[in-house]
Every structure is written in C-alpha cells, then in structure tokens.
Amino acid sequence: MGVPSHFGRGCALLPSFPTVRSVVLERRGEVTARADFPLRFAAEVDCSGTQPVLVLRGELDVWTQQRFAAALASYAEQYAPIVLNLAEVEFLDAGNIGLIHQARARARLRGTDVILQAPSPQLSRILELTGLQTPAPSGERPAPITLPLSSRAYERSPSQA
Secondary structure (H helix, E strand, O other), X not given: OOOOOOEOOOOOOOOOOOOEEXXXXXXXXXXXXXXXXXXXXXXXXXXXXXXXXXXXXXEEOOOOXXXXXXXXXXXXXXXXXXXXXXXXXXXXXXXXXHHXXXXXHHHHHOOOOEEEEOXXXXXXXXXXXXXXXXXXXXXXXXXXXXXXXXXXXXXXXXXXX
C-alpha cells in the first residue's frame, strides 16, 4: 500500500496508529505464544483534485475501526462535504458501516453530506442495503438521529421474568 507523492501535500495530517496488532496467549501468568498481525488498513487525504478526498485502503474491521474513526473525525473537522474513496476497500464490517452512518448524520446537521466514491460492486450492494448508497435529495431535512437506548432499557421487568 504505497502512498503516491501527491498524498498529504497541503492536506490535513491524519492521526498515526500502529500498523501491527499483537496477540499474546498466556497460561497461568506465563506467555505461551505471541503473534503479530499486520493491520491491513490505510487512510490518506488526497488533495490532487478540486475537493480533498479521504482515500481508504484495505480492510475496515473490528481491528481497524478505531483508526478509521480517528481518520474520519480528523477529515470531517476540516472538510465538507465528507468524500470517501472506497475503491480499494476490501472488507467493511457493520461497526464501520455504523461510523459512516454517524458521520452522515453529523454532516447533515451541518448542512452537508457524506459522498462515497468508487465502491466495488459487492460493497455497493452492502451500501445500498444499509441505506448509505444514495445521498439525501437536496433541500430535504436530515432524518432524526436515533440514539441507542440506555442499558436499563434491555433489562427485564419483574413481570417478564
């Protein structure tokens, strides 16, 4: 995942994170095994066009979700609309779909949107099913944001026991 020379010039710097996930197995307080796994994810801001674009590469999964969230937040603070290039995204899990939904809700409250560029056919289908593929028509009020219920909402009442 080399970075072309036009990335980063005059653009926002994104937070840096480790590129390896270490897993350690312990038994009775002693390390029995250790393995390092490369995190297959990168995010760079491409300023070569008229609009800066957050270019995503690799796998957006549970291991890389924090990195994606930080990159997305950093980009969103500086640019509007939020433009995500998904051409080189190989995998996108539900947690990261949720991050894109959150970014879209926040952007719409600010009067802008999230634009998703160049997803693969498989990713396009996922985005379509999750409601992310089509931007809101211009002039439409943003949909209300549904906040998660408190943890108490999931408790059983004595009558349900």
